[in-house]
Amino acid sequence: MAETPFKLSIPDTDLDFLRRKLQVTRLPDELDDAKWDYGAPLADIKRLAARWENGFDWRKAETEVNKIPQFTRDINIEGFGPLNIHYVHQKSELDRAIPLLFIHGWPGHFMEVAKLLPLLTTVASDQPSFHVVTYSLPGFGFSEAPKKKGFSIPQYAEIGHKLMLALGYTEYVTQGGDWGSIITRYICHKYGGEHAKAWHTNCPGLMGPPSFWSTPWLFIKFLVTSYSDAERRGLERTRNYSEKGSGYVAEQSTKPQTLGYSLADSPAGLLAWIYEKLVTWTDNYPWTDDEVLAWVSIYWFSRPGPAASTRIYYEVFADGQIFANPYIVVPTGISIFPMEILRYPKLWCHSLGNLVCTFEHDKGGHFAAHEVPELLADDLRKMFGIGGPAFGVVPGKSGYVLA
Numbered sequence: 086m087a088e089t090p091f092k093l094s095i096p097d098t099d100l101d102f103l104r105r106k107l108q109v110t111r112l113p114d115e116l117d118d119a120k121w122d123y124g125a126p127l128a129d130i131k132r133l134a135a136r137w138e139n140g141f142d143w144r145k146a147e148t149e150v151n152k153i154p155q156f157t158r159d160i161n162i163e164g165f166g167p168l169n170i171h172y173v174h175q176k177s178e179l180d181r182a183i184p185l186l187f188i189h190g191w192p193g194h195f196m197e198v199a200k201l202l203p204l205l206t207t208v209a210s211d212q213p214s215f216h217v218v219t220y221s222l223p224g225f226g227f228s229e230a231p232k233k234k235g236f237s238i239p240q241y242a243e244i245g246h247k248l249m250l251a252l253g254y255t256e257y258v259t260q261g262g263d264w265g266s267i268i269t270r271y272i273c274h275k276y277g278g279e280h281a282k283a284w285h286t287n288c289p290g291l292m293g294p295p296s297f298w299s300t301p302w303l304f305i306k307f308l309v310t311s312y313s314d315a316e317r318r319g320l321e322r323t324r325n326y327s328e329k330g331s332g333y334v335a336e337q338s339t340k341p342q343t344l345g346y347s348l349a350d351s352p353a354g355l356l357a358w359i360y361e362k363l364v365t366w367t368d369n370y371p372w373t374d375d376e377v378l379a380w381v382s383i384y385w386f387s388r389p390g391p392a393a394s395t396r397i398y399y400e401v402f403a404d405g406q407i408f409a410n411p412y413i414v415v416p417t418g419i420s421i422f423p424m425e426i427l428r429y430p431k432l433w434c435h436s437l438g439n440l441v442c443t444f445e446h447d448k449g450g451h452f453a454a455h456e457v458p459e460l461l462a463d464d465l466r467k468m469f470g471i472g473g474p475a476f477g478v479v480p481g482k483s484g485y486v487l488a
Contacts, residue, residue, distance in 0.1 A: 086251050091155040091171060091227065093147050095386050100143060103352055103385065107138035110353045125361040133360065134353045137378050146379035153199060157227070160247050162240050164233075170244060171227035171388070172220035173198060174252060177206040179214045183469055183484040184254035186245055186272070187219040190263020190288075191394055192359045193452060194383050195221045200458035205465065213470045213484025218257075220248055222264065224396055230389035238406040241397075242271040246280065256280060256479045260465065262288040262453060264397060267407070270437075274411040282478040284438070285418040285468060287453045287461060291407060292429050295436055303435055312430055315445070319421070319428030326426045330365065333358070337398035345392025355391050356381050366451035368424035413438025416475040418468040420461060424450030441474035442467070 112134075115127040154175055159167040173195055176182070185205065189197045198219045205215040221228035222241055231240070245268065249257050259269035259281055266286040273284040295303035312320070336344050347354045359381050363372060384391040401407045417438040421428065423446065431443050444464040449457040468475050469484060477483060 086158050086160060086247075088156045088158045088251075091157050093150050093155070093227070095143065095147065099386060104138050106350075106352050107134055110134055110351070112353065121365070125357040125364075129360065130353060130357050133356055133374055133377060136374050137352065137356070137382075141375055141378045141382075143379075143382060146375070146382065149199075149379075150196065150383075153196075153202065158248075158251065160244050160251070162231075162236075162243055165231055165236060165240060168223050168231065168244070169229040170220050170223070170248065171195070172218060172248060173202075175202045175206055175217045177208060177214040177216050179208045179484070179486065181482050181484065182206070182208075182214040182216045183479055183482045184249065184252075184257035185215040185217050185465070186249055186254075186257055186259045186269070187217060187454070188241075188245060188259070188261040188265030188268050189219065189222065189225070190261070190265045191225075191397065192362050192384070193263060193265075194226045194380075195219050196380070196383060197452060197454045199455075201454050201462055204458055204462035208486060210486050212466045215465070215469075215484060216254070218249060218252060218254070220245065222268075222394075222397070224389055224393035225387065226383060227388045230393040230396075235400060235404070236396075237400040237404050238267055238271050238409075239275070241268045242275060245269070246272055246276050249280070256282055256482070258283040258285070258469065258475070258479065260285045260287075262286060263451065264401075266290050267401070270411070270413060271406075271409075273413045273415050273417075273438075277413065277415040281415060283416040283418070283469070283475045284413055285420070285465060286437075287420045287422060288425055288427060288451065289419060289429065289434060289437055290410075290427065292410070292427070292433055292436065294433055300436055303432065307432055310432055315423070316430040318423070319425075319430070322424070323427050323429065330426065333362075334398060337395040338402040339399070341392065341395040341399050344395060345390075348391040348395070352385055355385060359384065363452070366424070366426055367456055368422070368448050368450040370450065370452075370456045410436070411438075412436070415439060416441045416468075416478060418442045418444070418464070418475065420444045420446065420453065420464045422446050422449035422451075422453050422457070422460075425453075426451050 261269035
């Protein structure tokens with residue numbers, strides 16, 4: 086499990102190939118008044134594809150990626166053998182900083198953590214500091230993809246846990262959204278107590294109202310508690326997502342290979358597939374064209390190719406892990422952002438586990454670490470800082486200059 090420094094350097098031949106593919110793009114027609122009702126607007130994709138072909142500076146984007154300390158190492162996964170895993174490890178200058186494992190989802194990637202790094206690793210007398218680790222999920226970014234069927238949440242969690250142990254962090258805390266939420270939840274379920282000491286999420290995954298059979302005390306409280314205006318808006322957004330925004334889940338969880346031919350062969354197709362989510366899942370975040378193209382380029386240039394990232398949906402739905410909601414006994418925190426795709430009433434969130442803190446915000450969406458990093462970082466500081474409900478959960482790692 087030796088660590089190898091990693092520096093991203095896409096060959097010029099790959100850049101030339103991308104430009105040639107973009108030169109021969111054939112775009113679809115569009116209804117005059119379609120706007121966003123039918124998906125990503127033609128005008129947006131035409132503009133972005135043109136800039137991707139002529140004007141976008143990948144080398145500049147690559148330089149930004151390489152400012153982050155990255156590494157690879159082989160991690161052996163039970164039943165699947167070793168996989169070469171790409172990861173970020175940004176250490177705080179403070180020895181007693183809190184080890185934090187951040188895990189991304191789809192259509193995110195390891196660079197989601199970039200804006201959080203300087204915020205969480207800062208050393209100050211009035212707030213905790215963190216050693217931050219994140220990794221490209223197998224099939225994403227620059228990690229090797231599994232070659233066998235059945236690679237699901239337990240395997241993604243095993244990688245995260247073994248990576249933290251390999252880095253010397255035998256006790257740590259976790260944070261995740263999207264698939265990262267489900268994976269970090271499983272980590273705390275399987276490795277909680279001895280190793281995973283606490284969990285925070287900004288996207289709790291699929292959830293229903295409290296059940297009399299599983300949490301009778303919550304169910305009784307649910308019967309007599311009315312929703313706030315914000316909670317009603319959240320439930321409406323969740324319903325809208327389920328009815329009009331979740332078609333990609335049906336395809337990626339049933340026939341990802343068929344979809345994969347389009348994603349692997351058409352940069353414009355990949356661009357539209359991801360761009361739609363970046364815009365509709367965020368809270369009016371002011372995406373620049375180059376920001377979008379840098380994000381999508383990481384998928385295009387990814388080690389296994391862009392199709393591999395969709396298979397997580399198939400595997401997780403196939404083994405039922407998407408519906409597994411074990412109660413987490415370690416301290417659990419949640420941040421609620423108004424434009425998250427799945428947003429539930431605060432009372433429901435108590436079914437996640439030992440919920441010790443809930444933070445509710447009036448801005449932000451699905452990619453909170455990228456959209457509103459200051460808010461997410463502040464929530465983590467409050468959860469793990471002095472006076473916070475999870476202060477001192479990692480023995481000897483207070484995160485403060487003076488313990």
